[in-house]
Amino acid sequence: MKTYSYAAMALLALSAPATAHEFKVGALVVDHPMAFETTATAMSGAGYLTVTNTGSTDDRLVAVEAAFPRVMIHTTTMQDGVASMSHVDAVDIPAGETVKLAPGGFHVMFMGLDGDPFEVGEAVPATLVFEQAGSLEVVFNVEARDAADMEQMDHSTHGTGN
Ligand SMILES: [Cu+2]
Structure with missing residues (x-):
């Protein structure tokens, strides 16, 4: 798995334009992993990305690893106007197919920020683990969010993650 991801990173360095924020492993292309900035007291942050499977074999994102006490994959469902x-x-x-992890749906939950919030411009390294393609090291860019987004995707109900 390890050598696979290093090979992918080497390929990326050779072939990708400097401005692209794209990562590849096997037949998978991961586009623009990003996370929204969090409040100073937030205990968790949400990450989003797009994965395109250019191959002929189904794959699955089975885990995300990063330097936080807990990292999980969540989905959001709306019921009677309430997001859970x-x-x-x-x-x-x-x-x-192309699958989006996006606000209102699937997202990566980085839990246990504990006084170290996501700040705009920060880069959060993480490893995506795919069932078939293996591990892929990516970087989530932390971006600003507006007040409306903040309202919609409040993750305070997730608890502390500790
Ligand atoms: Cu969540």
Whole structure:
């Protein structure tokens, strides 16, 4: 797995334009991993990305690893206008399809920030683990969010993660 991701990073360095924020492993292309800035007291932050499976074999995102006490994959469902979130074991990445982890749906939950909030411009390293393609090291860019987004995707109900 390790050598696989190093090979992918080497390829990326050779082939990607400096401005692209894209990561590849096997047949998978991960575009623009990002996380929204958090409040100073936030205990968790949410990460988003797009995965395109250019191959002919279905894959699944089965884990995300990063330097936090807990990292999980969540999904969001709306019921009677109330967003609730639950843990999922994996996100299906079917052959030939593009799957978005985006506000209101699947997202990566970085839990246990504990006084070290995500700040705009920060880069959060993480490893995406795919069932077929293996591990892929990526960087989530922390970006600003507006007040409306903040309202919609309040993750304070996730608890402390400790
Ligand atoms: Cu969540």
